[in-house]
Amino acid sequence: MTAQGFIATKEHRRFVEFADAVCRQHGIGICFGQAGIGKTLSARRCANWHKAENLLEQWGPRDRFRLSDLCRTGPGTQRLLHPAVPTSPQQIHAELGHISTRVSICVDQHLEKIDKKTGPPGSIGMHVELLIIDESGRLSATALELLRDRYNRDNIALILIGMPGIKKWFGRYAQLYSRVGFAHEYRPLAQEELNFVLERRWHKLGQTLDPEDFTEAQAIAAVARITRGNFRLIDRLFTQVERATKINELSTITDDVIEAARSTLVIGIS
Template identity: 65%
Template sequence: MSPQPFIATKQHRRFIEFADAVRRQRTIGICFGQAGTGKTLSARRYANLHKAETLLDEWGPRDDSDSTVYAALARKRTVFYTPEPTSTPRHVKEDLDHLVARVSICIEAHLRETGKVTSPIVRSHKNVELIIIDESERLNATALEMLRDRYDRDNVAVILIGMPGFEKQFSRFPQLYSRVGFAHEYRPLAEDELQFVLERHWRKLGQTLDPDDFTDAQAIAAIARITRGNFRLIDRLFTQMHRVMKINELNTITDDVVEAARSTLVIGLT
């Protein structure tokens, strides 16, 4: 089964509005939500990492096709970063300097290609307007102070992403907390969003979802009960459902298929 295409849910749209506001106001934003709800996917998509990740990681010789990546990075002027579990403040600073420089060079290339910049002077860090930090619980007090200092010095917006409750730790850092302008909770899929997502998963399996059909309605209810609207868990469940249907040569998604797929997964609290 091929990877699922990105699905623009209502929660993703709300994240875009939140990130745009943080970037526009040049403030600090906090995004929190349960694991698997889609926070990281939305943040990576916002930063256009799905288009730029290979170029930023490999950083080899340039190609004419790279101009599309430059344009994508220039649209949001955003760096996405996930610190390692054992990252020291020094490592975080070096990693961010490295990423900001590469993204800035790409944005600079786009601005020159489009004639918006003609000056030979490059102020690279000024091209980046927003830094998104995923797994922010991994940052210690010194690393947070380093981010606060970068925010003040470079006038760059910052979004910190983490699990519910992580936002409360910032109350212990008044200089950082006083600069927080927006907080956004990334919630599990609501009923209408769940059906929207399930329609696409059904289609991926060559089926058409009909909520008025008794069999489909039973399957939807089983998926909703098992996943509680958790985006990542839905994706994992459908991967197993595809396997169950293929092994048993089934052509219909039923609640029995859902339960059989569920029995193969290790599901924690959502």
């Protein structure tokens, strides 16, 4: 789901609880799950990245309203880093230093620790509590060692997100893996949550979903079979469903409509 249409599912709440536990313990956590099930979206929401990204990436005027979006209830904040391909250790080191400084400036300014006329003090407090690394399977051994060193030196909590095989892959790096204290599996949507999400999808298309109606129950079953609770596939599938209903002026979403939408997609779930 997009940031604008974000739905707080049970899996998202479990991820937030996992992130809070890692943060409280200043530990290292691993989150893994199939592609497209919502790991990145949960991480971005947990880090308030949907509000903070533009403020930090497009460095410019920072009014109090925008700063309050970035800052959490305490002086700390969270950082989400999505590595590019390829991402060298030098790039990671530079980006971490760059963005951490910006976060700290924003938090200090929000807490009125910076004189607006003279600028930031010589020593800026580092307020980053939790570093979230998405698609961490892209990182090299040297890059992982850099993150481990940062974790040791700064006492910063760290979450590494990746595919299901990430635990086994990290097991090859004993110095890092021995410090991992939390592991969280991000699971696909269960049937009840799928129904909850689909109700909103039907509503977005100007229709009302009634699971007790046989035709719509068939449509729900078709979506469940095709997507297997995968957020990304649901998004892609309903983009095509919306197109099909508009072109054909349909007032009901049937399993035939779902199958027609599915036929336009390239679908592959491990």
